Amino acid sequence: MASAVKSLALVAPAVIGLVRLFTGAGWPVWGLAVACAAAAVLIVGGVAAYDVARLRSTRWRLTGERLELRTGIAVRRARAIPRDRVRSVDLRADPVLRMLGLTVVKVGTGERAADGDELTLDPLTRGDAETLRRTLLRGAAADEQPGRDAPLAELRWSWIRYAPLTVWTFTGAVTVLGVAYQAAERLGLEDLAERAAGPVWEWVAGHPLPAAALLLAANLVAGALGAVLLFAESWGRYRLDREPGRLRLRRGLLTARSLTLEERRLRGVEVSEPLLLRLGGGARVKAIATGLGTAADGGTEDVGALAPPLPRLLAWGLAGAIAGRDGGEAGLVRHPPAARRRRVVRAAVAVAVPAAVAGVVSWSLPWPSAWAWAVPAVAAPVAWWGAVTGARSLGHALAGRHLITRHGAVVRRTVALERAGISGWTITESFFQRRAGLVTVSAATAAGDGHYEVLDVGRGDGLDLAARAVPGLLEPFLTRPAGEPASGGKGRAA
Amino acid sequence: MTGTSMRPPRNRADPRAVAWWTAQWLVLMVPVTAAAGWAYWTLTDRPVWLGVVVAAFGAGCLALAVAAPRASYRVERWEVTDDAVYTRKGWLTHTWQVAPMSRVQRIDTARGPVQRLFGLADVTVTTASSAGAITIAALDHRLAADLAERLTARTQATPGDAT
Numbered sequence A: 001m002a003s004a005v006k007s008l009a010l011v012a013p014a015v016i017g018l019v020r021l022f023t024g025a026g027w028p029v030w031g032l033a034v035a036c037a038a039a040a041v042l043i044v045g046g047v048a049a050y051d052v053a054r055l056r057s058t059r060w061r062l063t064g065e066r067l068e069l070r071t072g073i074a075v076r077r078a079r080a081i082p083r084d085r086v087r088s089v090d091l092r093a094d095p096v097l098r099m100l101g102l103t104v105v106k107v108g109t110g111e112r113a114a115d116g117d118e119l120t121l122d123p124l125t126r127g128d129a130e131t132l133r134r135t136l137l138r139g140a141a142a143d144e145q146p147g148r149d150a151p152l153a154e155l156r157w158s159w160i161r162y163a164p165l166t167v168w169t170f171t172g173a174v175t176v177l178g179v180a181y182q183a184a185e186r187l188g189l190e191d192l193a194e195r196a197a198g199p200v201w202e203w204v205a206g207h208p209l210p211a212a213a214l215l216l217a218a219n220l221v222a223g224a225l226g227a228v229l230l231f232a233e234s235w236g237r238y239r240l241d242r243e244p245g246r247l248r249l250r251r252g253l254l255t256a257r258s259l260t261l262e263e264r265r266l267r268g269v270e271v272s273e274p275l276l277l278r279l280g281g282g283a284r285v286k287a288i289a290t291g292l293g294t295a296a297d298g299g300t301e302d303v304g305a306l307a308p309p310l311p312r313l314l315a316w317g318l319a320g321a322i323a324g325r326d327g328g329e330a331g332l333v334r335h336p337p338a339a340r341r342r343r344v345v346r347a348a349v350a351v352a353v354p355a356a357v358a359g360v361v362s363w364s365l366p367w368p369s370a371w372a373w374a375v376p377a378v379a380a381p382v383a384w385w386g387a388v389t390g391a392r393s394l395g396h397a398l399a400g401r402h403l404i405t406r407h408g409a410v411v412r413r414t415v416a417l418e419r420a421g422i423s424g425w426t427i428t429e430s431f432f433q434r435r436a437g438l439v440t441v442s443a444a445t446a447a448g449d450g451h452y453e454v455l456d457v458g459r460g461d462g463l464d465l466a467a468r469a470v471p472g473l474l475e476p477f478l479t480r481p482a483g484e485p486a487s488g489g490k491g492r493a494a
Numbered sequence B: 001m002t003g004t005s006m007r008p009p010r011n012r013a014d015p016r017a018v019a020w021w022t023a024q025w026l027v028l029m030v031p032v033t034a035a036a037g038w039a040y041w042t043l044t045d046r047p048v049w050l051g052v053v054v055a056a057f058g059a060g061c062l063a064l065a066v067a068a069p070r071a072s073y074r075v076e077r078w079e080v081t082d083d084a085v086y087t088r089k090g091w092l093t094h095t096w097q098v099a100p101m102s103r104v105q106r107i108d109t110a111r112g113p114v115q116r117l118f119g120l121a122d123v124t125v126t127t128a129s130s131a132g133a134i135t136i137a138a139l140d141h142r143l144a145a146d147l148a149e150r151l152t153a154r155t156q157a158t159p160g161d162a163t
Helices: A002-025 A028-054 A093-097 A127-134 A157-164 A168-186 A188-205 A208-235 A275-279 A310-322 A337-365 A370-393 A431-436 A459-467 B016-043 B049-074 B113-117 B141-155
Strands: A057-064 A066-071 A076-082 A086-094 A101-111 A119-125 A239-243 A246-251 A256-262 A266-274 A282-289 A395-399 A401-407 A410-417 A422-429 A438-445 A451-458 B079-080 B083-091 B094-100 B104-110 B120-127 B134-140
Touching: A002 A028, A057 A127, A066 A119, A076 A093, A086 A127, A093 A101, A101 A127, A119 A127, A119 A208, A157 A208, A168 A208, A188 A208, A239 A282, A266 A275, A266 A310, A275 A282, A282 A310, A310 A410, A337 A370, A337 A431, A337 A438, A337 A451, A370 A401, A395 A459, A401 A451, A422 A431, A431 A438, A438 A459, A451 A459, B016 B049, B016 B120, B016 B134, B049 B083, B079 B141, B083 B134, B104 B141, B113 B120, B134 B141
Parallel strands: none
Antiparallel strands: A057 A066, A066 A076, A086 A101, A086 A256, A101 A119, A239 A246, A246 A256, A266 A282, A266 A410, A395 A401, A401 A410, A422 A438, A422 B094, A438 A451, B079 B083, B083 B094, B104 B120, B120 B134
């Protein structure tokens, strides 16, 4: 039923295609109408029939140990997931499904595997989905009425002011226009588009300066509007709850989404502050968890996102609430001056290369080529800013259960990674790092990005940090100068 | 800043690794050198200075093929304790890797066709992290098999949550 409605979306381009084909062949109008109607019935009927067949052949059941699913029309397939492997349950209902009271359920396990790894039940009635979610994530008995406690976070519409603070605001409209033009080309509307674009283009060519300004402004307005609409759609009715032993995220104005995460699979929190958002005083909060898919299945959506762009202080508060008060920003240890010097030298080299090129160009070419100097002239302050900001944002700390590390100039990320979740260390020391007495300490973990780095930390500090973060693991492989106490024996703070 | 540093792991690769790595480098370098020589001989009118450059290039390639494996052999080390796997590698960029036994998920041994001629094998230890795989390169193949077995037994005996 739902897919029959959705298949109407397929009908529209088919009808357009037919119209184009047959007007070319000189058909009468009634013939055209009949052909279009026939095509529509064929498509809707076909999709509905396929869906009925699919539903007929799909069976699932929940036993004491397993969730089993049998699917497949031509190729029968049976899958089973042991219940104790279930890490996350993802409910999703687009507007059509919601009208019909249905929901698609995705059950994620801890596997770090490709797409389509999740077990998908498509669709269930809303009540069934909710019951399944509760029973799968165990402790249905211990489950008090959700929503009675105050939520960890709830949407405030004033946050929408952070929505346009992304690069997409500047590039989004152009991208959409490009895609739309391509689509128009496919459908054979490019003549129309060109006819429309022709006079516009002429006018632009006639008045280049006001046109450029106008286009930029229009692009900006369209981008900002798009960003705001996208924010409203994906974060409307946002609410983050802590249920016993798990986090539950609900959001979505049109498509309702609900993600439930077991807290024992949560390995930390990341607060990321992209440049524009940072300038606007905002930040994002992401979960570092096992069993979350990568960004693949949501497209541009970030599956780990726990909140929309928030005011900075609220973001830190939320991160602290999730990570158990360890997520704070205070007490980060700065990295040695050598780290800053390294960045400045790197920036200098990055500027020196275009400067040298500009020198060669202006020396060898006859025409006045002072323009070549524009590149290094612009690059120099940017590189300097990057180096200084990058160095200033470096920091690390060991706080209770978490290892905290921060770096990044353009996107500043602060990661609180649970120490118990660290599954190994990689310590690298490049030639230049060695001369500066710096190392990069990288903690491997099963969750999130797979590894989180403490960049350019002083050699002794970095090794100490790693040794203290996971007591006993690194200690046997360290040599310490005589007379210095080993500092690993504080025990695992659980 | 303290003077703490990583100590080198105890064990080296098998001495035959030098021969194997040299063979690998030669497989790469001999065709490159030959191609440079051939191009010089047939495509140019053989100026002396270019001849010297090509000869130097060839000699450099061969010297690298001889020197690099020896340098690697000096640098690459490994160690397996009851609690962890520990390796060091890298000549310009030093890399140390440590993985605790309790997080090891999989142990693989691999032997390439040329590697088999030299009786060598690699052991790869994988943890749940996508970034934490550790490879102990170029061990005697019997030692590698033993080590894999020992590691398997050891990881099974060590309780731990793999994820």
